[in-house]
Amino acid sequence: MNSPSIPASSDLARRNRRVLVMAALVALGSLGLGFAAVPLYRIFCQTTGFGGTTQRADETVVVKPVAGRTMSVRFDSNVAPGMPWEFYPEHPTDTVEIGARDMAIFIAKNVSDKPVTGTAVFNVTPTQAGAYFTKIQCFCFTEQTLQPGEQMRMPVIYYVDPKILDDPDNKDTQQITLSYTFNPVEPK
Incomplete structure (x- = not known):
């Protein structure tokens, strides 16, 4: 029976950094969309007559x-x-x-x-x-x-x-x- 291989310490650190960077990008993107939501909604309503x-x-x-x-x-x-x-x-x-x-x-x-x-x-x-x-x-x-x-x-x-x-x-x-x-x- 083969045991699963455990990634080397440097591989694990690299993967953790990648996850951290992706999470930070998602958080920044969400924050940016939060600030842009009101002007984007206003433009949408003015263009379509919505509401x-x-x-x-x-x-x-x-x-x-x-x-x-x-x-x-x-x-x-x-x-x-x-x-x-x-x-x-x-x-x-x-x-x-x-x-x-x-x-x-x-x-x-x-x-x-x-x-x-x-x-x-x-x-x-x-x-x-x-x-x-x-x-x-x-x-x-x-x-x-x-x-x-x-x-x-x-x-x-x-x-x-x-x-x-x-x-x-x-x-x-x-x-x-x-x-x-x-x-x-x-x-x-």
């Missing part, structure tokens, strides 16, 4: 309206708890021609006695419609600062991409809700 993330286009984009095809758009507005703003859409709903640019106005008012800076997060429901809701200009692209008692009209220029008509997941979509929540920006 109701809207699309973004510049002012030079050319889209042709689809005659006779409309979509109801509902506007929802919220402020985070403790944020001293009033925030609401000028008109809570609009009916738009699919493919045509349209503009919605939101009103924000600082009801405190000090300047307040806020940033808006947004989403679209139904979530599968997010890939077809495209913003050209939006107050949500930048931070907004309102002085004490100041009221501001904030536009959103958008369109509903005609490709929504060819998407079987959106065949029953008759209304899209664009929802914003303003959150305070902590002073730097």
Whole structure:
């Protein structure tokens, strides 16, 4: 009966070092993926419209309206708890021609006695419609600062991409809700 051979001490040390290096590389790779997860997820959502993330286009984009095809758009507005703003859409709903640019106005008012800076997060429901809701200009692209008692009209220029008509997941979509929540920006 042959006994299993025991590796020489130098072979064992070399194998242990290799395992240690591989484990360290896996740990560093996992750490790197942890830091990259948020930006990668944001890019994924912006590209696919996942989770109701809207699309973004510049002012030079050319889209042709689809005659006779409309979509109801509902506007929802919220402020985070403790944020001293009033925030609401000028008109809570609009009916738009699919493919045509349209503009919605939101009103924000600082009801405190000090300047307040806020940033808006947004989403679209139904979530599968997010890939077809495209913003050209939006107050949500930048931070907004309102002085004490100041009221501001904030536009959103958008369109509903005609490709929504060819998407079987959106065949029953008759209304899209664009929802914003303003959150305070902590002073730097």
